[in-house]
Amino acid sequence: MTRHHRITGLLIALTILALAGCAGSSTSRSTGTYLDDKTISTKVKAQLAADSLTQAIQVEVETYGGVVQLSGFVESMEKKQRAEEIASGVSGVKRVVNNLVLRGG
Numbered sequence: 001m002t003r004h005h006r007i008t009g010l011l012i013a014l015t016i017l018a019l020a021g022c023a024g025s026s027t028s029r030s031t032g033t034y035l036d037d038k039t040i041s042t043k044v045k046a047q048l049a050a051d052s053l054t055q056a057i058q059v060e061v062e063t064y065g066g067v068v069q070l071s072g073f074v075e076s077m078e079k080k081q082r083a084e085e086i087a088s089g090v091s092g093v094k095r096v097v098n099n100l101v102l103r104g105g
Contacts, residue, residue: 036092037063044068044087053082059100061087066094073103 041063048054048061057079059072068087074080084098 033065037065040066040068040090040092043090044093047086047090048083051082051086054079054086057083059083063093066092067097068093068095069097069099071099072101074100075103077102 062069080100087096
């Protein structure tokens, strides 16, 4: 085997290993899905902050595979429902899990 063939083989093996590291599995996300989820969470947070009804609420937003989970405390059912409505309207959101809890109720 020539030196050129060995180097080519090594480069092919390294490329395969690098690409395998970016792939998702049944228990983890691919790099692309992770970035998509981060983008969705950022958009949801921005829209919650821009809305006059939800701008003052403290909401945790986590996204996994396009499923958005809202958690935290709100003062009214109206704010809870509005937060879910806003999250549902963001591009890429497949489903919203609304775990917001009414404060004092």
